Amino acid sequence: MMAGRRGAQDLFDSILFADERFRGKGYQEGFRKGTHRGLHNGRRNGASQGAKLSSEISFYYGFAITWKCLLECNADNKSRKCLRALEALLNLIQKSPLDDPQSMTLQEDTEKLRAKFRQVCSMLGVPTDFKDYIKTAEGTSF
Known part of the structure; x- marks a missing residue:
């Protein structure tokens, strides 16, 4: 009887x-x-943001190389100031840790680049919106 009760309990x-x-x-x-899905989405998003x-x-x-070539022939004071700002922009680009996506200073360095770009554009009297310069085909992605 105990075995039956034990079986029922099990x-x-x-x-x-x-x-x-x-x-x-x-x-x-x-x-x-x-x-798995989070890693996949994270990699895809990281690649997209990195490409942008x-x-x-x-x-x-x-932009900086082109304007530098255009202004090097000018000897006026405004052109020399613009050339110095363009050189500063090029130096910031070269010193940025762009090959290290985990760099602790990447965000800060990117903001400095954007600020220097806006300064140069202001000095040159050209629009500062990056999107105005890039015209991509509809549906193009990285």
């Missing part, structure tokens, strides 16, 4: 703890899938 326990067991398995599976930053800074570099 059956009752397995039913009672089934919910807990399945909830634990579901949590583990969800955690695993969520971690790279495009922006590459533009600043080309």
Whole structure:
């Protein structure tokens, strides 16, 4: 009689703890899938943001080199001031830790580059909105 009672108790326990067991398995599976999806989305977002930053800074570099070439022939005071500001912009670009996305100073250095770019644009009398210079085809992405 004891064996029958024990069997019924085991059956009752397995039913009672089934919910807990399945909830634990579901949590583990969800955690695993969520971690995988989070890493995938993080990599995709990081690549996208990195491409945007790279495009922006590459533009600043080309902008500065072009204006430097245009102004080098001028001997007036305004051109010399602009050339010094352009040199400062180029130096900031060269010193920026762009190849290290985990750099502690990347955000600060990027803000300095943007500020210097705005200063140079102001001195040259040209628009400062980066988007005005870049015309991309609809649907183009990195």
